[in-house]
Amino acid sequence: MLKISGLSVSYGGLHALEDVSLEVAEGEFVTIVGPNGAGKTTLMKAVSGSIRGATGRLEFRGRDMTSLPAHQRAALGIAHVPEGRRIFSSLTVLENLELGSYRRAARAKRAEGLEAVLALFPVLRERRQQLAGSLSGGEQQMVALGRGLMAQPDLLLLDEPSQGLGPRVVEQTFETIDRIRKSRRLTILLVEQRVVEALELCDRGYVLETGRVALEGAHDALLADPRVQRAYLGV
Amino acid sequence: MASRSREWLAIAAVVAVGLVLSFAVTERYHHRVLTLVFLWATMGLAWNIISGYAGQISFGHQAFFGIGAYVTVLLAAKLKITPWLGMLGGVGVAVLAAVLIGTPTFRLAGIYFGLATLAYPLIFRIVMDYLGYQEVAIPMMREQPGLFMQFSEPRYFDLLALGILAATLVLSRIIETSRLGYSLRAIKENEQAAEAMGVDSFRCKMIAYMLSAAPAAVAGAVYAHAILFVVTPEAVFGVLVIVQTLTVCLVGGAGTLWGPIIGAAIMIPVSEILDTTVGDRLPGIQGVVYGAALMAVMMYAPEGLYWRVRSMILARTRRSVGAARPAPTAAEVHATTPAVPAGARSVLMDVRGISKSFLGLQALSDVSFDVREGEILGIIGPNGAGKTTLFNVLNGFLLAEHGEVHWLGKSITGLQPHVICRLGIGRTFQVMRLFPHLTVLENVMVGAFAHGASPDRARVSSLAALDLVGLADRADVVPTGLTTLELRLMELARCLATRPRLILLDEPLAGLSTDGVELMALMIRRARAAGVTVAIIEHTIHALVRLADRLVVLDQGRRLAEGLPGEVTRTPAVIEAYLGTRWLARHGAPQHAEDLRP
Secondary structure, eight states: OEEEEEEEEEETTEEEEEEEEEEEOTTOEEEEEOOTTSSHHHHHHHHHTSSOOOEEEEEETTEEOTTOOHHHHHHHTEEEEOTTOOOOTTSBHHHHHHHHTTSHHHHTTHHHHHHHHHHHOHHHHHTTTSBGGGSOHHHHHHHHHHHHHHTOOSEEEEEOTTTTOOHHHHHHHHHHHHHHHHHSOOEEEEEESOHHHHHHHOSEEEEEETTEEEEEEEHHHHHTOTHHHHHHHOO | OHHHHHHHHHHHHHHHHHHHHHHHOOSHHHHHHHHHHHHHHHHHHHHIIIIIISOOOOSOTHHHHHHHHHHHHHHHHHHOOOHHHHHHHHHHHHHHHHHHHHHHHTTSOTHHHHHHHHHHHHHHHHHHHHTTOSOEEOOOOSSOTTTTTOOSSHHHHHHHHHHHHHHHHHHHHHHHHSHHHHHHHHHHHOHHHHHHTTOOHHHHHHHHHHHHHHHHHHHHHHHIIIIISEEOHHHHHSHHHHHHHHHHHHHHOSSSTHHHHHHHHHHHHHHHHHHHHTTTTSTTHHHHHHHHHHHHHHHHOTTOHHHHHHHHHHHHHHHHHSSOOOOOOTTSOOOOOOSSOGGGSOEEEEEEEEEEEETTEEEEEEEEEEEETTOEEEEEOSTTSSHHHHHHHHTTSSOOSEEEEEETTEEOTTOOHHHHHHHTEEEOOSSOOOOTTSOHHHHHHHHHGGGTOOHHHHHHHHHHHHHHTTOGGGTTSOGGGOOHHHHHHHHHHHHHHTOOSEEEEESTTTTOOHHHHHHHHHHHHHHHHTTOEEEEEESOSHHHHHHOSEEEEEETTEEEEEEOHHHHTTOHHHHHHHHOHHHHHHHOOOSSGGGGOO
């Protein structure tokens, strides 16, 4: 479904990604782990189109989307749940979610999409008239996830959903992702620092190390591979 | 240097042109225009010292202009003191006012300084009204017109105004080439970085403010005698004074002595001529012209005509010099680590129990470690571990709530950054803080001024520092064209130019390619071989494992581990911090490095 070949990104001479190639098949759940500064967020942004100036090739369902702007990629069915949630804190929960269904294909199914999201996160139904900024960190993450789902995407990009959350909430977040995965036909590309939790959920994983793919493999193979540790610790 | 004598020649040429014009012009009205050009150029140059060079935008510079005018005229009217002496009194009062205004306001950052300066001319206007000086006429002294600056020949006013313009040009030029000038430009580009390079920013700004008050006061005094004859608060403290000054500087370009000259030479004649030719039919045309000129400049040359033209010329010449340059290679073998065991080296810096919190978030809690002479100490930790906060405490940007930092046995807790820098502690920044309008060499020279070098000696020692990091051939370009690696090397050179015994490097390897990391590591080893102790922050352990002699690991503001790189990376707490509890539970801590081999 998604094919990235030879992707390089640099910010004013700073190499964030160097010659990264990876693939995500239809319906697959792929995780990218790696230490801070490995380029995980940059990779997500390059896929969703929120950074420009990447070199290499991005294909979505066989179609070259390298030069498409972000909104046209969204229209193709790619939803990006960014790092740090980036919800609209002065809007209500409901308004946040509705903004997710901006894409034409999603607008038609807004009502049922909303119902599905609220069924997935019952607490958001209770809080739907509350300002999103007044929610707890975990609830805000639900809003961000829900907003992504409202776009009725085919490919969901999740960037560090566990960031800044307490241990129990992290667990709940990963459970939610698992439920989303099981409840609908969706391809997921997840970026995480939490190695074990993220690899346990997925089908396949990549380890990113200072802008390059250091390792790839099935999730259980990576979980058992001591080389993953080397990507983080250098030895 | 050729360019330095060229600047003096150019100043002489400007004065010569002024002289020729004042003798060529015959009409009284044209003399008036010429006098105004010289006076507003002077006023612009005065403003330029504090706002152009030092970047402290003053919206109240007419305060000094008005003080100069009022003091001179009042001394003549009340005490019959000649304005030639009275002017000096005006300068004295203006400089004193600068100190009084500057002392509280220079502690305000950025825009707030400008806003605060707005208030002072208003205050002076009210004071003048209160004292009953709504109108002060210059007393007529028909017996001694020369002594009382009352020339019937308008050419003398041209020459007088040209004289103060020439003096202000010379003053500006001296500032530009002095330590003060480099320090001011460094403050303008980045005050924090300047402080870290040893620049006492408060003192420099104050001196600049005093130096810029003096010509403004003289210009005010001459303006009163040549143009006004009756001094009113509106005429000398009014908003039109600062509008004229700003227009002249912004159109011509701030931060250079040529800007105000160019701006005055264009704007004053145009608006004066328009005012007299169509002013009766279109009253207020002067204001319209100023507004339109400012808008045009903002749109097409936001830095002013001088900088626009200059960058156009530079762009043309740089194309021929740029590009093709062989990158320095990491050919040199890794310098060997000194054979002295780490424990035996003397302690250079002793960090004891540092705690720091921001709005309840504990950034550092009870962090202790020491830095030993001649070592490369790596400080690692995931994002948010408190590494940069730690450096900010060590170099004096932040004050810790608890704990002490000792340098060579003496406490340096609470000292200003520039003082700490002068004690021998240099630092670089994670986000590179360069001075974009200075050349690479000049950037480094700002560092060299930390130990009180003259510009010439600073140039020599800065070239040596650039040579050490392999950047000598880039000395004369502006840093905006440099690669990340070159910028990092330049920052290292700037830091080394402060002659530090210890350098604090904030993520010097981040974002570099593999080759870049190698080269940077090589340069850091070189610096160490030259006798400098090094402390490096990084969030990736990779490069540091090979570069550092010892590692200190921070996590969530706490010191997690300390020791040799090989030991630290096998510490369970470190593995947990980087890979999580569950990874540790699955894999355990490896006993030997062999366990990790594929």
